Amino acid sequence: MATTDAPPLPSAAAPARNxxxxxxxxxxxxxxxxxxxxxxGIKDLRDQGDLxxxxxxxxxxxSNGSIWALIAVGYTxxxxxxxxxxxxxxxxxxxxxFVSAGLWGTLxxxxxxxxxxxVLGLLLTLIVAMVTCGSLNVMIEKVAYRPLRSAPKLAxxxxxxxxxxxxxxxxxxxxxxxxxxxxxxxxxQDEVATIIGIRxxxxxxxxxxxxxxxxxxxxxxxxxxxxxxAMRATAQDPDAxxxxxxxxxxxxxxxxxxxxxxxxxxxxIYALYQTTIWFFQGFQAGLIAxxxxxMGGIGNLKGAVLGGLIIGVIQQIxxxxxxSEWTPAIVFGYLVLVMVFRPQGLIGEETREAG
Amino acid sequence: MFIRSKAALAFAIPALVTGLAACGxxxxxxxKSTPNAPAAGGGxxxxxxxxxxxxxxxGASKDQTNAMVDxxxxxxxQADSKAGGVTVKYESLDDSTxxxxxxxxxxxxSNARKVAQDRKAVAYIGEFNSGASALSIPILNQVGIAQxxxxxxxxxxxxxxxxxxxxxxxxxxxxxxxTYSRIVPRDTIQGAALVTQMKSDGCTKVGVAxxxxxxxxxxxxxxEIKAKEQNLTITSNAGIQKDAANFRGVASKxxxxxxxxxxxxxxxxxxxxxxxxxxxxxxxxxxxxxxxxVCESGFTNPEKKGIPESVGKRFxxxxxxxxxxxxxxxxxxxxxxxEAYDEDNPDPYAIYGYEAMRLVLDTIEAAxxxxxxxxxxxxQLFKTKDRDSVLGTYSIDENGDTTLTDYGLYxxxxxxxxxxxxxxxxxx
Numbered sequence: 006m007a008t009t010d011a012p013p014l015p016s017a018a019a020p021a022r023n024x025x026x027x028x029x030x031x032x033x034x035x036x037x038x039x040x041x042x043x044x045x046g047i048k049d050l051r052d053q054g055d056l057x058x059x060x061x062x063x064x065x066x067x068s069n070g071s072i073w074a075l076i077a078v079g080y081t082x083x084x085x086x087x088x089x090x091x092x093x094x095x096x097x098x099x100x101x102x103f104v105s106a107g108l109w110g111t112l113x114x115x116x117x118x119x120x121x122x123x124v125l126g127l128l129l130t131l132i133v134a135m136v137t138c139g140s141l142n143v144m145i146e147k148v149a150y151r152p153l154r155s156a157p158k159l160a161x162x163x164x165x166x167x168x169x170x171x172x173x174x175x176x177x178x179x180x181x182x183x184x185x186x187x188x189x190x191x192x193x194q195d196e197v198a199t200i201i202g203i204r205x206x207x208x209x210x211x212x213x214x215x216x217x218x219x220x221x222x223x224x225x226x227x228x229x230x231x232x233x234x235a236m237r238a239t240a241q242d243p244d245a246x247x248x249x250x251x252x253x254x255x256x257x258x259x260x261x262x263x264x265x266x267x268x269x270x271x272x273x274i275y276a277l278y279q280t281t282i283w284f285f286q287g288f289q290a291g292l293i294a295x296x297x298x299x300m301g302g303i304g305n306l307k308g309a310v311l312g313g314l315i316i317g318v319i320q321q322i323x324x325x326x327x328x329s330e331w332t333p334a335i336v337f338g339y340l341v342l343v344m345v346f347r348p349q350g351l352i353g354e355e356t357r358e359a360g
Numbered sequence: 361m362f363i364r365s366k367a368a369l370a371f372a373i374p375a376l377v378t379g380l381a382a383c384g385x386x387x388x389x390x391x392k393s394t395p396n397a398p399a400a401g402g403g404x405x406x407x408x409x410x411x412x413x414x415x416x417x418x419g420a421s422k423d424q425t426n427a428m429v430d431x432x433x434x435x436x437x438q439a440d441s442k443a444g445g446v447t448v449k450y451e452s453l454d455d456s457t458x459x460x461x462x463x464x465x466x467x468x469x470s471n472a473r474k475v476a477q478d479r480k481a482v483a484y485i486g487e488f489n490s491g492a493s494a495l496s497i498p499i500l501n502q503v504g505i506a507q508x509x510x511x512x513x514x515x516x517x518x519x520x521x522x523x524x525x526x527x528x529x530x531x532x533x534x535x536x537x538x539t540y541s542r543i544v545p546r547d548t549i550q551g552a553a554l555v556t557q558m559k560s561d562g563c564t565k566v567g568v569a570x571x572x573x574x575x576x577x578x579x580x581x582x583x584e585i586k587a588k589e590q591n592l593t594i595t596s597n598a599g600i601q602k603d604a605a606n607f608r609g610v611a612s613k614x615x616x617x618x619x620x621x622x623x624x625x626x627x628x629x630x631x632x633x634x635x636x637x638x639x640x641x642x643x644x645x646x647x648x649x650x651x652x653x654v655c656e657s658g659f660t661n662p663e664k665k666g667i668p669e670s671v672g673k674r675f676x677x678x679x680x681x682x683x684x685x686x687x688x689x690x691x692x693x694x695x696x697x698x699e700a701y702d703e704d705n706p707d708p709y710a711i712y713g714y715e716a717m718r719l720v721l722d723t724i725e726a727a728x729x730x731x732x733x734x735x736x737x738x739x740q741l742f743k744t745k746d747r748d749s750v751l752g753t754y755s756i757d758e759n760g761d762t763t764l765t766d767y768g769l770y771x772x773x774x775x776x777x778x779x780x781x782x783x784x785x786x787x788x
Contacts, residue, residue, distance in 0.1 A: 058612075058616055061612060062609070062612070065608055065609070065612065069605070069606070069608070072605075177458055177459060180665075181418075181419070181458065181461060182418065182419055182456075182457070182458050182459055182460055182461025182462070182629075183419050183420045183461035183462070183628065183629055183658065183665070184461075184629070184631070184633055184634065184665075185665030186633050186637070186662065186665045186666055186667060186668065187665070188668075189637075189668055193641075194637070194638070194641030194642075195641075206641070275605075278606075279605055279606050279634065280637060280668075281633050281634045281637065283461075285603065286605070289603055289604075289605065290605065320604075320609065321608070321609045322609075323609070324604070324607065324608070324609020324610055324613075325609035325610065325612050325613040325616075326613070328598055328599065329598060329599070329600040329601045329604060329607065329609065329610050330572060330598075330599040330600065330601050332601055332604065333601060
């Protein structure tokens with residue numbers, strides 16, 4: 006009896022284990038991502054009977070995260086095409102903020118400026134910031150990356166770090182070492198409306214209204230336009246692309262131009278949104294945005310946006326519920342878990358190796 | 361710990377010519393001190409000693425610290441670089457870096473080591489920030505060099521009173537001997553002063569945030585303790601990640617707690633401007649308070665990239681400095697300072713720099729020949745009793761603390777700089 010009963014035991018346990026492992030790999034990621042919101046959602050319901058505090062956290066997180074998303078798109082764009090982590094991207098974004106704030110001064114934009122002057126002034130600032138940062142990025146590519154295209158991968162990585170520090174020092178010389186308040190031109194934290202208990206501020210509208218169209222335009226450009234197709238072809242196989250008559254150097258320059266322009270736009274929005282800028286903001290934001298790009302799936306534009314938004318929400322929940330001092334640990338804890346469950350990122354990589 | 365502003369401005373320099381005992385006409389005005397110090401030895405002491413200061417001359421506190429250096433130099437010039445017959449040489453060191461925009465740990469340690477290795481060094485004036493002093497005190501303690509801070513307020517640097525951390529202050533004194541003293545009242549008094557002010561302004565629920573440094577975290581603990589004593593509710597005391605892009609999450613937490621007042625225990629460089637902006641927006645009716653860490657023009661003045669005017673209108677802060685004219689020796693100090701530097705309205709911290717050097721000079725003189733040695737100087741410094749100084753009459757107690765207790769209350773003046781309002785007499 007004993008001998009006849011024994012065999013089924015392991016075979017029954019094995020499927021159970023398999024099913025568990027399968028469930029874990031299939032839904033573990035969702036469980037991880039939803040852990041914080043669900044926990045605090047239940048807490049809110051129990052404590053005050055509605056979910057408005059959690060909804061506020063999530064909304065503010067999406068608003069913050071959309072700026073990270075804008076920067077992350079620049080990282081992921083460049084990584085997707087030449088598989089280089091452009092460390093100088095964060096600093097380029099910082100320069101975007103500095104150029105914007107400087108231009109406000111030159112144009113005389115102040116809190117007293119009327120709506121028309123403000124719109125025109127900010128539009129001009131946006132163009133200047135985008136052109137400056139785009140050109141800067143193209144210049145960096147030409148000087149520091151292109152000559153090293155066939156060099157070992159560590160070489161351009163180091164030049165990227167080098168440029169990052171150079172730009173950081175430019176920022177330091179420009180505005181000094183302390184965070185600097187800039188005019189709150191949009192009265193960023195004025196309340197526009199309260200919707201189901203969520204306080205919507207001007208800054209939130211600005212961040213979301215600028216980020217979504219820009220990202221949609223970017224995705225459309227890359228998917229539909231001729232140049233976008235050239236970019237994708239270059240990303241997949243530069244040699245084959247060259248054989249098809251694509252000018253790879255120009256395509257790569259274009260990628261850096263677009264990435265830089267996005268950084269410039271993000272720089273302006275950041276200055277309007279936070280109303281405080283400093284030379285180190287690029288390092289912080291760059292680190293978060295790079296994390297977002299990896300979390301979403303490096304090389305994948307939609308992944309970068311998703312990663313940025315998720316990190317924004319995690320930060321906000323952590324800041325408001327757990328404690329601001331724990332936020333970096335929680336964000337990176339999340340990154341580790343996401344990577345464990347999905348090494349290719351939430352939406353999947355789009356790189357040469359990933360195909 | 362220190363910090364503060366170019367507050368002086370708006371000082372009604374006039375009035376208040378309190379009968380300030382006259383002093384020499386050339387400006388050896390103030391401080392004739394250490395009355396009961398023994399005039400050691402027979403003849404006049406001779407020799408040469410070196411005195412250093414280590415202060416953050418760059419960043420948000422530079423207005424205060426550069427004024428201090430001017431005050432130090434003024435005291436030295438008035439004495440013709442002599443303490444009795446001893447020649448005193450002074451060198452100003454910078455404990456900040458442009459990169460940090462505030463004091464830098466490596467720079468602090470480097471300054472302290474440099475001085476420790478100078479055989480002629482007897483005194484070290486510094487640091488401005490308590491966190492910085494926590495690093496330099498042990499280095500100087502090991503070689504027995506007396507340190508006098510003109511600005512530190514963190515309680516744990518000198519005592520184990522509530523608000524200090526475990527192991528303080530012994531951990532700063534590896535030799536077991538005390539070598540550190542200060543001429544500003546510690547945070548036990550500032551915490552009480554802030555709570556007293558908040559209560560009298562009608563605060564009922566106070567949200568606290570701190571920057572987690574020696575000064576900020578310690579002061580936040582003290583505010584909690586003092587609030588409890590005075591029956592004022594503290595809704596929460598949150599440590600912040602100082603380089604976060606913004607603190608809207610922290611602000612929304614304070615809002616959900618129903619805070620009607622807010623105080624940030626920290627320094628400008630550690631997210632000070634951003635957190636006040638975010639809290640001010642989330643709590644549009646809350647009153648905002650700050651300690652000396654943010655009571656400086658680099659924080660309050662929009663022209664100097666500080667908080668916007670709309671936030672400044674709701675802000676009050678405390679500093680160990682008063683209106684210069686409120687000090688017993690203030691008028692004469694102002695006159696001498698103005699003559700020396702063509703600056704009629706110096707930052708109030710100038711007088712602390714001045715007094716620190718006066719204390720050094722008088723201590724050397726009082727100690728006689730022993731004043732040219734580290735041991736002799738140190739022993740004499742801790743004998744300071746009922747010293748008649750520009751700041752008023754004070755003693756250095758056995759912990760190295762001053763017996764002065766006054767804190768000044770400041771608002772933001774029309775020019776954006778901190779403006780002296782009144783003196784808070786808070787019981788410690």
